[in-house]
Amino acid sequence: MDDEKQTSELPHRSGSEVPVLSALGFLSAAVTAQQIALMQVLGWMHWHHFAYMIVAIALLGFGVAGTVLALTREHLQRAWRSLLPWLALGTAIAMPLGVRLAQHEALAVDLPLVFLNPPNAWRLVALCLLLLPPFFCGGLATGLVLTAQARRAGLFYSASLAGAGAGGLAGLALVASVVPARLPAAVAALALASAACLWREVASKARIAIVVTAVAVAAAWLAPGELRPSQFKPIRRALDLPEARVVAARPGLHGWVQVVDAPALRAAPAVSLEFAGEIPGQRAVFVNGLGHGSLLTPDAIRSPAWLDYTTDAVAFVATKPRHVLLLENGPGGWVALAVRRSALRVTVVEPNRSLVERLTEGDAPLAPEWRLPAVNCVVAGGRAYLRRTHEAFDVIRFPSVGALGGTAGLAAASEQFLLTREAFVDAWQRLTPGGVIAVTAWMDFPERNPLRLLATLAEALEAVGAPPRAHLVAARGWATVTFLARRAAGPGGPAWNPADATAIRTFCLERGFDPLLLPELQAPEREAHHAWQNPGFFRLVDALVDGPRESVYREHAFMLRPATDDRPYFSQFLRWGAWKRLHEVFGARAMPFFELGSLVVALTFVILAILAVVGVILPLARLGWHGPGKAGVLLYFGGLGAGFMCVEIGLMLRAQAWLGSPVVAAAVVVTGLLLASGLGSLWSERLPANRSTAWRLVAVIAGVVLIASFELDVVGPAARAWPALVQIGFVLAVVAPIGTAMGMAFPLGLRRLEATAPTHVAWAWAVNGCVSVATPAGAMLLAMSAGFGALFAAGAAAYALALVGAWLGGARDA
Incomplete structure (x- = not known):
């Protein structure tokens, strides 16, 4: 041998x-x-x-x-x-x-x-x-x-x-x-x-x-x-229309941009039933098969009358804006509506460079509204721009929440950094006196999107010292509700004066909408045009505005507590313990509430965890179940695998918050981590492969992980305002020491095993790989339930197990 x-x-x-x-x-x-x-x-x-x-x-x-x-x-x-x-x-x-x-x-x-x-x-x-x-x-x-x-x-x-x-x-x-x-x-x-x-x-x-x-x-x-x-993706349904065809496409880091044209395509999101005009044909924009707006013709841009009959238009009723900010809204007439409502400047913030370039290039751009003289297109993430800019705005419009008919919970595992409590606080700081934050949610049943959005706005207002009842108004249509949070025009003055309330009432009356929140609001006004199937909805609205909210958060069947930057899963409403209750109430109709996004992650974790256990145990049939060193090998190499993946996923999610794209964040973190680990691995050849070195090294890794977590918590909010290259440099600076240390531990253990138990070397490789298999899905479940910070704590705990393994004999002296 x-x-x-x-x-x-x-x-x-x-x-x-x-x-x-x-x-x-x-x-x-x-x-x-x-x-x-x-x-x-x-x-x-x-x-x-x-x-x-x-x-x-x-x-x-x-x-x-x-x-x-x-x-x-x-x-x-x-x-x-x-x-x-x-x-x-x-x-x-x-x-x-x-x-x-x-x-x-x-x-x-x-x-x-x-x-x-x-x-x-x-x-x-x-x-x-x-x-x-x-x-x-x-x-x-x-x-x-x-x-x-x-x-x-x-x-x-x-x-x-x-x-x-x-x-x-x-x-x-x-x-x-x-x-x-x-x-x-x-x-x-x-x-x-x-x-x-x-x-x-x-x-x-x-x-x-x-x-x-x-x-x-x-x-x-x-x-x-x-x-x-997938047949359930919007682009598939659009391409099923007669004479539908893709007229433009471009790959990009944020996804594949495609523009679909069809004679029957129209976009009129939740337009009022009172609108009697014609809605012009529009091309549809998709990013990775999901709808990302529509493209208006020059004639439609000059007269977007149908948009005046959406609840979004309420943002311009009591405010005559000079400067409007559209955060990741995509194309679709929002610029035209702002200009129609007297805006002199419109700043469009869109993180997808490929989308902006494809829609605005050439003498006949696909999105002519983005080429209007009043428009400035900025390629940046919405949160990064709010932190970076020093300008003030009269209206800040956030992207709409939800979709007509719901999303079957597919967005439950999506990080939505523009819908966190901190995001609305950032936006508040960028408002002019009398300025308005506007955000629209699609009504769902049971109500989740509008209630959680309202709770988020209420807590954000309280965080800046603005009483929610005095600063919030809302208008509800047959399918959407638009919330407005307004800054007072002057110190001590009201956010909404009687003239504002009258103008909003008149707007709702003429267009068939119902005021949901308004000064001196009477209960019958809330259902003047559209009765709602759940009378308890209005009680919940008032409870979330006036507080206390803790009892609502605790007793409601769905999670309504606001999303935060550490746990930005706005669309995750499912309480795992509420499955039985939902099934009793809705029976077979309960499936849409089970949030396919969460279930995919959970199911993946269960399946891969079973496979990981099998992969670890199977070689023992050949190696034998007993004998010295096996517990140490399992703890040492298993701990290294789990710890590495927890830290990697945590870094990717943190980086995504700054860089905007999960693909870019993954590439930056993985590249930096692996290159640093490679250097650490090369350096490890200079270290003695003994038990003392192994456990000290693992202890250092656990400490560095905890320090990095603290560093990201402290510096992270400020990092959003930095230029992209500086953000990448910061990520790499955080990754470098972690990766270098983590890259040393694995080859050091292999060298020691080769000297003390060579038959265990291949099994150590299997243990490390198999434990790493289930960790990403488990890490996502942990992030969704406990936040990003928990991932670094879990990573440090895993390295603590590796430390125990090193001491027991996973890398001990002969």
């Missing part, structure tokens, strides 16, 4: 290391870039929830590879040199092939149908299995090299992490420039390059395979096939 092992190892520090190190780097880059690419692909086909599932699938592939490696260690390690190019080629082929097969009618999955018709759950499993092979092949190749070269694990692990970090940048560049259908083939070229690095060392059969694979990857690029979005 020792002779075989010696012949499989590369000569120390010789030139023969270079091809393997290069191949490992390219392969790791491909695997990381594939994760980012699949986030974009599945985000367009389905919803953003698959982003976290992709991370879990990737880790599952590594975990399964570790389990296979632990079960067949001797056989695979003897042939690791010859297997490496074949595994790289398998990764390259599986990348586009898995996505293509997932589109097949017999295998395609539609997320809502999985829950509406549970027997379809096998399709979700099939999707995971189809996307798993490239991560399995990449993980097996990496594991083979690390276990075969365990004595120099730091060197090879650093090459893997450096490649993975570079893959994050490559994935970001590809997502920004390549249409989703071609992304898997583009990433496959990186895996192909990994095999090509070994060209001089492989036999003729492998060289032929490399050439054939190159032809296949080129064919996948030239003929990528069509990606079909």
Whole structure:
């Protein structure tokens, strides 16, 4: 055995290391870039929830590879040199092939149908299995090299992490420039390059395979096939209209921008039933298949009469604005309405650069309202702009909340940083005297969106010393309610004077709306035009405005407590303990209240946790259940895996709050973390691989994680006002020490195991990978229920377990 092992190892520090190190780097880059690419692909086909599932699938592939490696260690390690190019080629082929097969009618999955018709759950499993092979092949190749070269694990692990970090940048560049259908083939070229690095060392059969694979990857690029979005996505319904067609498209970091034209397309969100005019045809804008506004013709911009018959127009009734701010509203006539209502300047804030450029470029722009002389388009996140600007505004309009008919809870796991209590406080600071914050919510039943929005506004007003009852008014139509929070025009003066109240009453009367909140409001006025099916709704409105609110928060069937920057899940209303109550009240109709977004994350966690346990236990059938060191290995390497993922997810969510895009945040954090971990791994070769070093290092990591959490809490709010490049630099500065320390612990443990218990090395790789599998989904559940700060605490706790493992023997001296 020792002779075989010696012949499989590369000569120390010789030139023969270079091809393997290069191949490992390219392969790791491909695997990381594939994760980012699949986030974009599945985000367009389905919803953003698959982003976290992709991370879990990737880790599952590594975990399964570790389990296979632990079960067949001797056989695979003897042939690791010859297997490496074949595994790289398998990764390259599986990348586009898995996505293509997932589109097949017999295998395609539609997320809502999985829950509406549970027997379809096998399709979700099939999707995971189809996307798993490239991560399995990449993980097996990496594991083979690390276990075969365990004595120099730091060197090879650093090459893997450096490649993975570079893959994050490559994935970001590809997502920004390549249409989703071609992304898997583009990433496959990186895996192909990994095999090509070994060209001089492989036999003729492998060289032929490399050439054939190159032809296949080129064919996948030239003929990528069509990606079909879910039938429940708005773009699918728009394209089903007669003569519908996509007239413009552009990839981007925030998603695939598409413009659809059809003669029947009209956009009139909750227009009053009193409107008797004509609504002009409009093109529809979609980002990753979700509606993001509509495009008005020049004639419609000059006379957007139908918008005067929406509850949104109430913002301009008692205010004659000179400067209006539209925060992430998208196109759709809001500029035209502001200009029609006497605005001299309109600032449009939109984080999606690709969208802004595509809609405003050329002599005949697709969105001519954004090219009006009064308009200034700013590419930035809404929260970042509120913190960064020094201008004051007469009207600040937030994006609408919810959708007609509801969203079936698909937004429950979405971070919505513009709908937190702190966001409205930031907006309040940017109002002129007499200025108004305007935000519209779609009415749902049972009422959730309007009630939580009202609670958020009320708490934000109290935070700035403004009594909610004196500063809030609201108007309700047949489908929407618009809330206005107004700053008093002068010290000690009323926010809403009798003339304002009269103007709003007249507006509601003429357009068929009902005042919901207004000075001197009489109860019958609230249902003058539109009776509401739940009389208790109005009692809840008054309770949330006047307080105390704690009893409402505690007793209501849904979560109404305002979202915060630490827990920005505005659309997460479900209380896990309320399932039985909802089922008793609504029976089979309760399914829409179960929030598919939350259920996807929870179901993913349960499934992957079971698979992780199986992956950890299965190798013990061969290694034996008893014997020294197993508890230490489990705690040490399991703690490292769980801790790393908790911290990574926490950093990604924090960075998303500043950078605006989950894809950009993921790429920046993953790239920085992996590059820093690579440096740490390389540095670890200089440290003695003994128990004392291991537990001290893990203790340092736990401390650094807690310090970083404190640092982010203190500096985070101010970071929103910084330029994007400074924000990225700050993220990398926070990530660097954490990643460097975390990157040292894993190869250090492998080196110690190689010296004390070599048969446990492959199992340690499996434990680390399998525990990491379930952690992302578990981390998301923790963030949704306890906030981002809890992720760093959980990460520190996991490293504390690793510390116990190091002390027990996971990395002890012989």
